[in-house]
Amino acid sequence: MKATALAPSNIAFIKYWGRIDEILRLPTNSSISMNLSGMHTVTTVEFSVKYERDDVEIDWQKNDRETERIVDHLDRIRNLAKINDRARVVSRNNFPSSTGLSSSASGFAALTVSASKAAGLELPEKKLSVLARLASGSACRSIPDGFVEWEKGIDGESSYAFSLYASKWWQIADIVVIVSQNKKDMPTTQGQKLAGTSPFFKTRLNLINEKIKECKSAIAERSFLAFGNLIEKEALEMHAIMLTSDPPLIYWQPATLQMMKLVEKWRKEGLQVYFTVNTGQDIHLICKKDDVERVMVKLRSLDIVRNIIINYPAKGTRLVKKHLF
Ligand code: PMV
Numbered sequence: 001m002k003a004t005a006l007a008p009s010n011i012a013f014i015k016y017w018g019r020i021d022e023i024l025r026l027p028t029n030s031s032i033s034m035n036l037s038g039m040h041t042v043t044t045v046e047f048s049v050k051y052e053r054d055d056v057e058i059d060w061q062k063n064d065r066e067t068e069r070i071v072d073h074l075d076r077i078r079n080l081a082k083i084n085d086r087a088r089v090v091s092r093n094n095f096p097s098s099t100g101l102s103s104s105a106s107g108f109a110a111l112t113v114s115a116s117k118a119a120g121l122e123l124p125e126k127k128l129s130v131l132a133r134l135a136s137g138s139a140c141r142s143i144p145d146g147f148v149e150w151e152k153g154i155d156g157e158s159s160y161a162f163s164l165y166a167s168k169w170w171q172i173a174d175i176v177v178i179v180s181q182n183k184k185d186m187p188t189t190q191g192q193k194l195a196g197t198s199p200f201f202k203t204r205l206n207l208i209n210e211k212i213k214e215c216k217s218a219i220a221e222r223s224f225l226a227f228g229n230l231i232e233k234e235a236l237e238m239h240a241i242m243l244t245s246d247p248p249l250i251y252w253q254p255a256t257l258q259m260m261k262l263v264e265k266w267r268k269e270g271l272q273v274y275f276t277v278n279t280g281q282d283i284h285l286i287c288k289k290d291d292v293e294r295v296m297v298k299l300r301s302l303d304i305v306r307n308i309i310i311n312y313p314a315k316g317t318r319l320v321k322k323h324l325f
Contacts, residue, residue: 002046003117004324007109007317008035009095009102010141011174011276011284013231014208014215015238016150018195025137026159028195029208030152032215033141035167036174037314039101043091043110044324045118047078051086058091058107066107073111073135080131081119089115090324095309096181101282104188108132108139109317117319128317129160136189145316147219149212167313170222171289177299178282178307179255186249188279194245201241224288228274231286235276242279253281255304266298 010033018028054074056067074087091110097103112132116123123131125144133140133150140160141148146167153159195201211234218227242249256277263275263285273287273295287295292310299305 001118001120002044002323003114004042004044004320004322005110005113005117005317006040006042006320007106007113007142008037008314009039009041009106010035010138010148011102011311012138012141012278013227013276014212014234015278016137017192017238017241018201019137019192022193024156024159025133026156027137027150027152028205030212031141031150032164032212032219033138033148033150034172034174035142035146035148035314035316036311037167038309038311039093039095039106039176041091041093041103041106041110042320042324043089043107043114045074045087045089045111045115046325047083047085047087047115047118049085051088054086054089056089056091059093059097069135070111073108074115076131076134077112077115077119077121080116081121083119087115087118088325092324095176096178101176101178101280102138102278104136105138105142108135109142111135112139113143113317113319125316126160126162129162130157133159133161137192143317146313148316149216163316164216165219167315170219170313172224172313173287173289173292174311175285175287175292175295175299176282176309176311177259177285177305178309179259179304180253180281180306182253182281184251184280186251186279191242191249191279194247194249195241197246198241198244200244204237204241224272228272228286231276232274239277249279251279251281252277256281256283258304259283259285262298262302266295271295271298
């Protein structure tokens with residue numbers, strides 16, 4: 001059978017950085033995110049006896065860097081469905097991959113939902129989130145709708161993501177500013193393994209539950225200033241862990257830092273905009289929907305900006321009818 005799924009990427013406001021179990025991908029802390037309307041992956045999977053081996057095509061290319069991880073995930077789904085057929089997988093991202101824009105989140109969420117359906121499984125959302133997590137931690141947050149919490153859990157089955165609020169809850173925007181399309185040197189999955197080597201990691205974990213509580217109340221109350229302040233500090237804290245890891249991880253480029261300084265300046269001028277950054281040079285500017293045009297005017301005048309993607313809160317991963325092959 002053939003099935004196709006569309007999955008949004010997501011941006012974490014409270015970040016997942018560090019794991020207590022590498023195989024099960026259990027995170028050291030819970031995290032909070034929002035699905036992104038303008039950045040998604042569409043994936044079609046077909047299992048059939050006609051295929052001699054798994055055949056994977058991502059963005060019109062055979063992608064060796066990712067194939068092994070995808071085949072491992074197909075194996076998990078084959079085991080659950082008790083089938084042996086090989087698969088053809090075709091996947092398209094509408095945004096650059098491997099540059100720190102969380103294409104693994106949307107990619108593995110889309111693969112999980114399309115492949116399990118194609119294998120004949122009917123899985124509830126919780127199980128799909130658990131399954132997606134095994135392939136890429138942040139992918140479990142792209143399964144449910146809107147504003148999402150990933151509860152770290154205590155074992156493989158209790159670590160999954162669920163919706164806190166549907167996408168319509170709060171009209172905020174995430175303007176992704178692409179400053180370079182260079183692929184990152186250190187893939188996130190490898191970088192995560194170094195979190196515990198930072199002398200500040202324990203301090204982060206001591207304070208994280210309080211921060212998660214504050215983040216959830218800022219979203220509940222739609223309190224933008226409290227929210228913006230908190231998420232910007234959180235992004236810098238995660239990068240403080242990366243910068244002080246052994247070996248250190250420096251994911252920023254000069255243009256990333258320039259953007260941070262500009263955001264600080266625009267705020268002093270009265271524009272309510274904050275930033276967050278993941279494992280790449282590109283930066284996410286968070287503002288209220290009503291302020292998007294004002295931020296865009298500022299961005300259009302900058303020569304460091306290569307591309308811009310405007311996102312609003314989005315629904316989670318869903319099956320779609322139009323197949324890619
Ligand atoms: O799921 P991974 O292994 O791609 O890790 C995601 C890590 C960050 O994007 C930096 C933080 C997060 O919570 O999304």
